[in-house]
Amino acid sequence: MKKIFTRIAMFFACIVFAGCGAANGDRSVTDKILEVGEYVQALQADENAFLLDVRRADEYAQGYIPGATLLDVTDAESFAQGIEKLDKEKTIYIYCRSGRRSRMAAQQLTAKGFNVVDLKGGYNAWKEYTNK
Numbered sequence: 001m002k003k004i005f006t007r008i009a010m011f012f013a014c015i016v017f018a019g020c021g022a023a024n025g026d027r028s029v030t031d032k033i034l035e036v037g038e039y040v041q042a043l044q045a046d047e048n049a050f051l052l053d054v055r056r057a058d059e060y061a062q063g064y065i066p067g068a069t070l071l072d073v074t075d076a077e078s079f080a081q082g083i084e085k086l087d088k089e090k091t092i093y094i095y096c097r098s099g100r101r102s103r104m105a106a107q108q109l110t111a112k113g114f115n116v117v118d119l120k121g122g123y124n125a126w127k128e129y130t131n132k
Helices: 002-023 036-045 057-061 076-084 100-111 122-130
Strands: 032-034 049-053 091-095 115-119
Touching: 032 036, 036 049, 036 091, 036 115, 036 122, 076 100, 091 100, 091 122, 100 115, 115 122
Parallel strands: 032 115, 049 091, 091 115
Antiparallel strands: none
């Protein structure tokens, strides 16, 4: 009986801790977080990919990954409306400048049932990678 109680208690503790991690911005909420080389390869190989830039318009105007669609995560209302129009059958390849905002956006997208791949290091990492 004690073993069963211990297992049940551990199960609920895992659920509580997993939930708290997601609420605090834990990157584990995304399906995948890839280093830039892996991200580029996965994006190119995925025929079902949708590339999403979640930075501000002024940042996007200074440079972006070719093929990216802009949807500013800091504009909460516009972002919420924009993700409602996205195709859940597509894999969302997401990025921001360095990773913080894409983590925020990934939480919202995964909560809505999207498959999300995040770029570790964001656009800064991509720029460095492509300038080699």
